[in-house]
Amino acid sequence: MEATVSNYQDQVYSYNGLWDLPSICGLKIVKKENNTIVIATDLFDENPGTSITEWNTKLAKDICDKNEINYNKLIYIEHTPDKKTKLSFNQESFFKVDFEISDEKFDNPKWQELTKDEVNILLTE
Amino acid sequence: MKFQLIFPKWRKLQGQTTFNLPPHGAMVFAATIPDYVEVEFIDENLEEVRYDDDVDFVGISMLLTTQIKQGWAIADEYRKRGKKVMFGGISTMLHAEETMLHADCVFLGEAEGHMEQVFKDFKNGELKKVYNHMNDLPAIETVGPARRELYNRDLYYHKGVQMVDLFHASRGCRYSCYPCAVSYLGGRNFRARPIDKVVEELDTIENNRLFLVDNSLAQDTEWEKELFKAMIPFKKKWCSHTIEDKPEVLDLAAQAGAWYVYQAVFDTSDYIKERVKRYHDYGIGVEGTILLGLDNQTEDDIKRLIDFLLEIDLDLAEFTVLAPFPHTKAYTDLIKQDRIFDKDWNNYNAGQVVYNPKHMSAERLQELYQYAWDTFYKDETQEEKMFKLLKQVVSREVEDGTFRKRRQDLSKSSFGKVVNNKIA
Numbered sequence: 001m002e003a004t005v006s007n008y009q010d011q012v013y014s015y016n017g018l019w020d021l022p023s024i025c026g027l028k029i030v031k032k033e034n035n036t037i038v039i040a041t042d043l044f045d046e047n048p049g050t051s052i053t054e055w056n057t058k059l060a061k062d063i064c065d066k067n068e069i070n071y072n073k074l075i076y077i078e079h080t081p082d083k084k085t086k087l088s089f090n091q092e093s094f095f096k097v098d099f100e101i102s103d104e105k106f107d108n109p110k111w112q113e114l115t116k117d118e119v120n121i122l123l124t125e
Numbered sequence: 126m127k128f129q130l131i132f133p134k135w136r137k138l139q140g141q142t143t144f145n146l147p148p149h150g151a152m153v154f155a156a157t158i159p160d161y162v163e164v165e166f167i168d169e170n171l172e173e174v175r176y177d178d179d180v181d182f183v184g185i186s187m188l189l190t191t192q193i194k195q196g197w198a199i200a201d202e203y204r205k206r207g208k209k210v211m212f213g214g215i216s217t218m219l220h221a222e223e224t225m226l227h228a229d230c231v232f233l234g235e236a237e238g239h240m241e242q243v244f245k246d247f248k249n250g251e252l253k254k255v256y257n258h259m260n261d262l263p264a265i266e267t268v269g270p271a272r273r274e275l276y277n278r279d280l281y282y283h284k285g286v287q288m289v290d291l292f293h294a295s296r297g298c299r300y301s302c303y304p305c306a307v308s309y310l311g312g313r314n315f316r317a318r319p320i321d322k323v324v325e326e327l328d329t330i331e332n333n334r335l336f337l338v339d340n341s342l343a344q345d346t347e348w349e350k351e352l353f354k355a356m357i358p359f360k361k362k363w364c365s366h367t368i369e370d371k372p373e374v375l376d377l378a379a380q381a382g383a384w385y386v387y388q389a390v391f392d393t394s395d396y397i398k399e400r401v402k403r404y405h406d407y408g409i410g411v412e413g414t415i416l417l418g419l420d421n422q423t424e425d426d427i428k429r430l431i432d433f434l435l436e437i438d439l440d441l442a443e444f445t446v447l448a449p450f451p452h453t454k455a456y457t458d459l460i461k462q463d464r465i466f467d468k469d470w471n472n473y474n475a476g477q478v479v480y481n482p483k484h485m486s487a488e489r490l491q492e493l494y495q496y497a498w499d500t501f502y503k504d505e506t507q508e509e510k511m512f513k514l515l516k517q518v519v520s521r522e523v524e525d526g527t528f529r530k531r532r533q534d535l536s537k538s539s540f541g542k543v544v545n546n547k548i549a
Contacts, residue, residue, distance in 0.1 A: 019221070019233055019259040044454075045301050048313050053457035078461070088421040089303055089454075095461050111461040 008079050008119070009041045015059055017050025025052045025059070026079070029067055030123055036069045037122055041079040052078055056097055057106040071101050077119060078111070094119045126248070128162050129180040130155060130275075133187065133195040134169040138476040140498065142507050145170050145540045147281045149291035149338060150214050151186035152271035157236040159244050166275040169199070171541050176202050182247055183208050187216040187224075190450055190473040197227040204229070209252060211243070218259070218310055219451045220470070225254065234258030235296070235311075237267045265296065265316040270326035280541040285531030286515070289364065290332040294323050294352055295339045301454070304416065307340050309452040315344040320355045327359050333527050334384070334518070335363040343369035353377035360527045362518045368409070370400060375407045384518050385410030385440060393433040401437050408521075410514050412441035417497060418490050419447060420483040427493050431500050441510050444497040445475035446490060 009026030017023035026041030040052045040059060052059060060076050063069070076097045083090035094114040099106040114122075132148045148168060155164050167174055183203045187196045193216050200210040204227075212224050213232040225231050230252045232243065239258055246252050273290065281288045295318055297311040342349050342365060349369055354377060356363075362384040368374060386404060390397050390413040404411050413434055417427055434442055449456040449465060450473065459465050459480050466487070467479035476494065478487040485493075502510070522528035537543055 019257045021260050045299075045308075045313065051452075051454070051457055053461060054452065086421075087303070087419070089419065089458060111463070113462070 008039045008081075012043070013040070013063070015055070015062055017055045021049030023047055023049025023051075023055065027063065029063075029069070031069075035073045035075050037075045037077065038063055038069065039077045039079050039119075041081060044081075044083060056109050057099060060097070060099060061104075061106045071106075075122065077114065077122075079119075092116070126162050126182065126244070127178075127180040128158065128164050128182045128184060129175075129178060130164055130166045130184045130186060131174060131196075131199060132166070132168045132170070133185065133192050133199055135189055135192040135195060136471065136474070138474060140495075141476075142511065144283065144288060145281065146288050146291060146336065147273070147276050148186070148188065149271065149293065150188055152273055152275060153269060153293070154184075154186060154213060154236045155272040155275055156269060157238070157240040159241050162244060164272070164275060166277075168277070168280070169195070171280040172277065174199055174202075176206060180208065182244075183210045185210060185212050185214075185217075187212065187214040190216050190219060190448070190470050192216060193220050193224065193470055197224065200227040209247065211247075211252075215306075215310055219306060221255075228254075230254060230256065232256045232258070234261060235263050235268075237263035239263075262297075262312055262316070266319050266322055268296070268318055269322060270329050273330065279535060282532060282535045283539045284544070285533060285536035287332060287334070287529075287532070289334045289336040290330050291338050292326070292330065292335045292363075293338050294318050294342070295344070298340050299344055300341070303419075304447055304450070304453055304455045305340075306450050306452045317345055317348045317352075320348075320351050323352060324355050327356065327361070330361075333361050333522065333529065335361050337363055337365035339366060341367050343367050343374075346371065346374060349374055350377055353381035356381035360525050362521060362527075364412075368404075370403065375403060375409070379407040379409055382521075383407075383409045384521075385412055385514055387412050387414050387443070389414050389416070390430070390434060390437075390439075390442075391416070393429055397433075398437050401439060405438065410440040410517065412443060413437075413439045415442060415444050415497065417444060417446050417494055418478065418480075418482045422482075423484045424489065424493065427497070431497050434501055440514055441507070442497075442501045444494060444501070446478050446494050447480070448473045448475045449480055 008028050010028045013025050013027035015023050024043055024047050026043055028039040030037040042052050064071055064074060078095045078097055080093045082092040095111040096114050098110045100108045130151055132151050137143045158164055185196045185200055187193055203210050209229040211230040211232060212228045217224050217231060218233050221231055221233055243256060295316060297314050297316045298307045299315045301308040346369055357380050362382045364385045366387050368378045368386055386409060388411050401411050447455060449459045464481040465479060472479050478491045481487055482490045519528060
């Protein structure tokens with residue numbers, strides 16, 4: 001399955017979503033000295049399964065485990081690319097997601113919207 | 126074995142004409158149940174649930190989010206009496222985890238090819254908590270025909286006029302629209318039923334008026350044309366969602382008996398105006414479906430849209446407010462932005478605002494929703510406009526010899542209840 005590649009996506013990541021539905025998202029991982037930035041990109045129509053937002057507690061943990069990312073150094077961002085329609089709710093958005101993490105379990109996601117500039121600063125600083 | 130299949134009631138929207146159509150999904154599901162099972166159907170919108178009937182197994186078929194709490198309550202009552210209860214249907218899939226708390230068994234996915242196993246497990250006392258076939262869609266040619274003989278038919282009449290029968294010619298959708306969960310439910314591929322199977326099922330339907338409930342027929346032009354060609358000899362009249370905007374398709378649809386379509390009106394463009402006109406040019410009526418409360422709508426936009434509707438000669442209009450159903454982009458966006466303030470699923474009826482709109486307060490959107498209904502139907506009520514559409518179809522039926530008189534024995538009742546007969 002082909003997926004759009006952007007500055008915020010280096011690979012297409014496959015996961016089993018809700019009810020084991022085969023699902024995909026875009027993924028970019030930037031490891032730094034003090035933290036690791038993970039950007040999961042919603043692939044909309046190209047994703048046959050569960051969205052990154054619905055599955056984020058499982059998905060974020062899964063990505064961390066498979067890529068040896070320290071949970072405590074994780075900066076996790078959900079990216080929805082511009083669907084290129086005239087509808088405002090289809091425009092590009094970034095949300096930083098904070099999880100409560102205990103006993104190897106991610107829970108209670110809290111979203112905070114970021115501007116593109118803020119994301120770019122996080123990636124480059 | 127006796128299986129009681131129940132379709133829970135829900136609270137209808139105030140101020141709107143209520144029509145009870147014969148539920149479709151439950152009958153499509155019933156067609157997948159093994160022959161040795163005796164099935165009895167109860168539509169709780171029209172009949173009381175009979176908790177103390179002598180039945181072995183209970184199924185609850187749920188279509189709407191606003192129906193699920195009642196479905197759970199029914200299940201709780203049966204389970205108190207020691208009956209096993211299975212849930213299935215669209216809103217079961219949307220609310221599966223919560224529904225499991227009230228179920229012995231939850232079926233997820235499409236039922237074709239799987240019920241032999243479920244009933245065998247029930248007989249053996251080995252019912253599984255979840256039958257997950259979300260990722261295992263059946264071959265489309267195995268679908269149907271729906272078991273319409275299970276309806277208590279006399280209940281689906283309003284003043285002697287029979288309600289349309291529901292029918293589906295496809296499943297799934299290749300689009301993934303902002304407020305819609307269909308692609309989650311039926312897969313992101315349009316799956317058209319083979320025309321011979323559609324014909325086989327049409328042949329079993331006695332009703333001469335149908336509602337094709339497919340989300341959009343406009344997904345495969347050649348199949349759509351073949352479908353309409355195959356429907357012509359049946360001389361049925363039908364309503365549906367969008368038909369593809371091509372002269373040859375519209376012409377075939379009209380020949381096949383297209384009565385009126387539900388057409389989304391999302392802006393005030395000439396495109397919409399012309400689209401409505403083209404339907405009318407082919408003798409097809411248009412009921413505009415207008416979704417209010419999207420993030421790109423200000424108060425002025427909504428008022429302009431309503432003025433526009435009055436200019437474009439719509440036959441009917443149906444207004445809804447955005448309801449963020451689970452497994453839609455609308456839901457995840459609003460959750461992320463912490464804008465959903467009402468989590469009571471009874472209120473997810475597309476007439477009640479449950480979230481904070483972007484450009485106005487929730488209260489203001491609620492007022493505009495009411496303003497939309499009031500303004501559009503100011504000079505002619507919804508029932509009067511519906512009656513006009515009915516007259517159109519009656520004329521066409523008289524022309525082609527398919528008209529059936531209303532049933533006199535039911536002329537003073539509406540959906541099983543006696544009413545005053547104010548309108549002829």
